[in-house]
Amino acid sequence: xxxxxxxxxIDDLDSFVADLNEIGDRHDVTIQAFDARYVADRRHxxxxxxxxxxxxxxxxxxxxxxxxxxxLYAAGRRQIDRALExxxxxxxxxxxxxxxxxxxxxxxxxxxxxxxxxxxxxxxEACLERTPxxxxxxxxxxxxxxxxxxxxxxxxxxxxAALVRERVALLEVEK
Numbered sequence: 001x002x003x004x005x006x007x008x009x010i011d012d013l014d015s016f017v018a019d020l021n022e023i024g025d026r027h028d029v030t031i032q033a034f035d036a037r038y039v040a041d042r043r044h045x046x047x048x049x050x051x052x053x054x055x056x057x058x059x060x061x062x063x064x065x066x067x068x069x070x071x072l073y074a075a076g077r078r079q080i081d082r083a084l085e086x087x088x089x090x091x092x093x094x095x096x097x098x099x100x101x102x103x104x105x106x107x108x109x110x111x112x113x114x115x116x117x118x119x120x121x122x123x124x125e126a127c128l129e130r131t132p133x134x135x136x137x138x139x140x141x142x143x144x145x146x147x148x149x150x151x152x153x154x155x156x157x158x159x160x161a162a163l164v165r166e167r168v169a170l171l172e173v174e175k
Contacts, residue, residue, distance in 0.1 A: 001049060002114045003042060004097040005133040008033070008126050010090050016126050020097075024067070027117040029099050032067040034074065036094040036133035037141045038086040040164035045098055047168050048074035055172070070098065076146060076167035086145070094133045097121055137161075 010016045016033075024031040039045060052069040055061045062078055063069040075083035088095050099117045101110035121127060139160055142148070146167045148160070156163070 001046060001098065001100040002111075002118055003045060003134075004095075004099065004118050004121055004130065005036070006095050006097065006122070006130050007128040007133075008088055008093040008095045009128050010088060010093065010126050013088075013090050016088075016124075019124055019126075020121065023117050023120045024099075027113045027120070029101050029113050029117045030066045030070065031117060031121065032070050032074075032098045033088045033093075034071075034086055034096045034098070035088050036096045037138050038075070038145050039096045039134060040137060040142055040161035041134060044161060044164055044168065045070075045074060045096065047165050049098070049100055051168065051172055066102070070100075073168055073171055076164075076171050078171065092128075094131075096133055 008016075020031045020033060023029075034045070048070050051073045052061070052066065055073075056066060056069060061069045062072060063080060068080060068083075071087060072078060072080065072083045075086040077083045097118075099114045099121070101113055122130060137160070142160055142164060143150075143153075146164050148163050148167070152163065153160070158166075
């Protein structure tokens with residue numbers, strides 16, 4: 001799994017998604033673009049991938065598409081339309097783009113495929129620049145999106161990122 005942190009300027013979301021799908025197919029990887037405001041940290045995305053893959057392996061997945069299933073877990077929601085808020089939209093976006101091999105049997109080849117896909121994503125007209133997007137988080141946005149209350153935060157010494165990852169894990173329990 002590799003993450004591309006970047007700024008995107010998306011004129012046509014459908015076209016952008018089609019470009020990502022084409023790059024993913026070409027390199028045998030799954031690509032999902034997230035609005036960075038809704039990503040707590042790298043581990044948040046890693047956990048979503050793990051749980052989505054487990055659901056797919058068990059036949060418990062909601063979405064037919066692996067990228068969408070990952071988005072559902074990352075958002076901590078079973079409804080696709082509500083999870084889509086976590087994705088990128090038209091206009092300028094601070095983004096985190098996940099690139100993950102579909103088949104993890106050959107780590108070296110997987111890494112090469114992922115790296116090539118990232119290069120292709122950065123070559124898209126929509127990709128303005130690589131730039132850190134996970135360094136700072138908007139705590140208010142994360143708390144609102146993941147419905148984390150002040151009382152919940154006061155009751156624990158866990159970090160906000162840990163609470164977000166808990167929401168991701170709870171989706172598995174709530175099914």
